[in-house]
Amino acid sequence: MKKIVLSKSLTHTDICKRLSIPTKSLAFLPHFCGGNALELLVRDENGCGWTFVCNLRKTGYAKPVLQKGWRDFVLTKGLAVGDKVTFYKHRYSDDGVKVFGTVFPRSCYSIEVERAIKTLRD
Numbered sequence: 001m002k003k004i005v006l007s008k009s010l011t012h013t014d015i016c017k018r019l020s021i022p023t024k025s026l027a028f029l030p031h032f033c034g035g036n037a038l039e040l041l042v043r044d045e046n047g048c049g050w051t052f053v054c055n056l057r058k059t060g061y062a063k064p065v066l067q068k069g070w071r072d073f074v075l076t077k078g079l080a081v082g083d084k085v086t087f088y089k090h091r092y093s094d095d096g097v098k099v100f101g102t103v104f105p106r107s108c109y110s111i112e113v114e115r116a117i118k119t120l121r122d
Contacts (some may be wrong), residue, residue: 003028005087005109009116012081015074019066019085021054026064028089032056040066042087042109044077050111073111082116 005028006021014020032038038106043049053068079085088110 002088002090002110005029007084007086007091009062009084010079010081015081017067017071019052019070021064021066023062023064024086026062029054029064040109044073044110045112049115065082077113079113080116084114084116086114087114 006025008014008019008022010019024067029040030038036055036058037081040052040054041049042052050073051069052066052073056062073079090108090110103119
C-alpha cells in the first residue's frame with residue numbers, strides 16, 4: 001500500500017536551492033520529535049537510495065523544505081523547471097516499532113520523476 005505524500009511541478013527555487021513541501025504533507029512524514037530537522041530515506045525508481053534532510057522553520061509556522069541531499073538528487077537526475085516529482089509513503093511492515101504498547105508501522109519512502117514535455121518553442 002502506498003500513499004502520495006507530495007506531487008509537485010518543480011520551480012526555479014526547487015531546482016536551484018531547496019524543495020518546498022506543502023505543510024499538509026507533514027502528516028505523512030516521520031515525527032520531528034520536538035526538533036526541526038529529520039533525515040528522510042528515499043528510493044528512486046531505479047532502487048537507488050537517497051538521504052534528504054527535511055527542515056522546519058524555527059519560528060512562525062512549520063514550513064517543511066528539503067535541503068541537504070536534494071540538490072545532489074536534482075543534479076544527478078538532471079531535473080529542470082517544470083519536471084514533476086512525486087513522493088510516496090509505503091507501509092513497510094505491520095510489526096513496526098512498539099512504544100508504550102502502541103505499534104507504529106515502519107514506513108519507507110520513494111520518489112518518481114516525470115519529465116516535462118518540451119516543445120520546439122521551449
